[in-house]
Amino acid sequence: xxxxxxxxxxxxxxxxxxxxxxxxxxxxxxxxxxxxxxxxxxxxxxxxxxxxxxxxxxxxxxxxxxxxxxxxxxxxxxxxxxxxxxxxxxxxxxxxxxxxxxxxxxxxxxxxxxxxxxxxxxxxxxxxxxxxxxxxxxxxxxxxxxxxxxxxxxxxxxxxxxxxxxxxxxxxxxxxxxxxxxxxxxxxxxxxxxxxxxxxxxxxxxxxxxxxxxxxxxxxxxxxxxxxx
Amino acid sequence: xxxxxxxxxxxxxxxxxxxxxxxxxxxxxxxxxxxxxxxxxxxxxxxxxxxxxxxxxxxxxxxxxxxxxxxxxxxxxxxxxxxxxxxxxxxxxxxxxxxxxxxxxxxxxxxxxxxxxxxxxxxxxxxxxxxxxxxxxxxxxxxxxxxxxxxxxxxxxxxxxxxxxxxxxxxxxxxxxxxxxxxxxxxxxxxxxxxxxxxxxxxxxxxxxxxxxxxxxxxxxxxxxxxxx
Numbered sequence: 001x002x003x004x005x006x007x008x009x010x011x012x013x014x015x016x017x018x019x020x021x022x023x024x025x026x027x028x029x030x031x032x033x034x035x036x037x038x039x040x041x042x043x044x045x046x047x048x049x050x051x052x053x054x055x056x057x058x059x060x061x062x063x064x065x066x067x068x069x070x071x072x073x074x075x076x077x078x079x080x081x082x083x084x085x086x087x088x089x090x091x092x093x094x095x096x097x098x099x100x101x102x103x104x105x106x107x108x109x110x111x112x113x114x115x116x117x118x119x120x121x122x123x124x125x126x127x128x129x130x131x132x133x134x135x136x137x138x139x140x141x142x143x144x145x146x147x148x149x150x151x152x153x154x155x156x157x158x159x160x161x162x163x164x165x166x167x168x169x170x171x172x173x174x175x176x177x178x179x180x181x182x183x184x185x186x187x188x189x190x191x192x193x194x195x196x197x198x199x200x201x202x203x204x205x206x207x208x209x210x211x212x213x214x215x216x217x218x219x220x221x222x223x224x225x226x227x228x229x
Numbered sequence: 230x231x232x233x234x235x236x237x238x239x240x241x242x243x244x245x246x247x248x249x250x251x252x253x254x255x256x257x258x259x260x261x262x263x264x265x266x267x268x269x270x271x272x273x274x275x276x277x278x279x280x281x282x283x284x285x286x287x288x289x290x291x292x293x294x295x296x297x298x299x300x301x302x303x304x305x306x307x308x309x310x311x312x313x314x315x316x317x318x319x320x321x322x323x324x325x326x327x328x329x330x331x332x333x334x335x336x337x338x339x340x341x342x343x344x345x346x347x348x349x350x351x352x353x354x355x356x357x358x359x360x361x362x363x364x365x366x367x368x369x370x371x372x373x374x375x376x377x378x379x380x381x382x383x384x385x386x387x388x389x390x391x392x393x394x395x396x397x398x399x400x401x402x403x404x405x406x407x408x409x410x411x412x413x414x415x416x417x418x419x420x421x422x423x424x425x426x427x428x429x430x431x432x433x434x435x436x437x438x439x440x441x442x443x444x445x446x447x448x449x450x451x452x453x454x455x456x457x458x
Contacts, residue, residue, distance in 0.1 A: 016254070017254060018250055021250035021251075022247065022251075024246070024278055025245070025246060025247035025278065035278065035279050037279060044283060049254065050253075050257070050264050050266060052283050054273060054283070158416075159415050162416065162417050166417065166418070172429070175418050175420035175426065175427065179426045179430055180383075181247065181382065182332075182353055182382030182421060182422065183416055184370070184425060185416065185421070186370045187391065187413070188391050188392045188395065189400065189403060189404050191403075191405075192408060192410075192413030193411065197407075201404045204401075
């Protein structure tokens with residue numbers, strides 16, 4: 001293992017690509033960091049959009065990581081019951097400095113048994129699914145509990161990654177990256193959280209979630225049962 | 230050409246991947262939109278990080294686009310003198326509804342002659358390079374001038390894309406996407422613009438830029454000379 005910082009982002013089918021690419025942009029700017037995109041095999045993996053993600057290293061060949069980061073998305077519903085993924089996370093977690101996630105990636109950490117007794121963030125639509133894994137859901141954009149650092153939904157990954165860089169290296173390094181990425185956000189509308197969004201927008205989103213939620217519920221139920229058995 | 234909205238993002242070597250992946254996440258959520266990743270050939274293209282980007286369509290096979298979007302990054306210094314890229318943009322621009330960019334992608338639009346007489350945004354380090362193309366640099370995060378919609382540096386691409394969706398479709402659609410992406414940003418530090426950043430952070434960034442700026446200057450000089458000849 002080299003002296004450089006080893007940062008690994010997990011890749012999987014139907015990952016929400018911005019959950020991964022936001023933090024990736026931040027981590028890639030850390031001096032001396034080596035960033036890995038990790039999956040079972042080196043083959044293009046479809047994301048939630050037309051973008052395919054090509055892993056740089058397999059589970060088998062991945063060096064010990066200083067930072068493990070699990071992004072989220074629809075595909076996390078499969079990952080919570082993927083023993084190969086969960087075994088990889090458990091193995092890496094033993095010696096990693098930080099065990100982290102963005103969006104529903106925290107459900108995968110939970111399914112690996114890595115959030116029991118920890119506070120954690122997740123996408124606003126998935127808060128109820130942390131408790132079956134013994135985690136305490138928190139509505140913050142970035143949640144730090146000892147060495148578990150978890151981000152909220154999708155774009156929270158940028159806030160999460162800058163926070164993590166300040167912990168890993170220092171505040172000045174994080175600020176220099178923020179300036180380089182011109183991260184001075186100015187959302188054109190005020191609809192970025194369930195509390196802020198206009199009621200009719202929230203209602204539309206809740207209708208859409210109602211369609212996918214039973215599948216997620218069932219996946220989480222199975223994952224939680226396996227964890228406690 | 231189908232009735233759906235055709236949105237094309239240009240891919241090129243050394244693109245800053247978040248310039249592309251931020252808007253891609255937003256555009257991919259637009260009902261009925263078909264999103265294309267466009268390059269000369271269908272082959273993995275290296276970004277500025279370990280992520281490779283695989284185009285979905287070539288210049289030759291790309292349908293007429295409703296939206297052209299050029300991301301930025303170090304690679305844009307090559308693209309401003311890449312006749313194949315510039316020809317593609319000029320050809321598409323004739324019938325596109327919106328001609329857009331993120332970060333230094335606006336320099337490539339400028340080099341194609343598509344910003345003459347327009348106001349435009351770009352990365353804060355590249356403001357001076359818009360003028361040689363007859364564009365007026367503006368320090369806004371999103372700049373709308375008739376059908377040219379240009380974003381500032383890197384993360385401005387998310388604000389840009391939500392704004393563009395509100396123009397292309399409607400505000401409600403943009404707000405629903407904002408809620409889905411939980412885009413309620415809370416940067417942990419206040420260093421995201423040259424005006425806000427601590428002086429010592431700005432000084433470090435300016436030192437780094439001084440190293441790459443001569444190459445960019447020379448590329449822009451050549452591109453501007455070609456445009457006016």
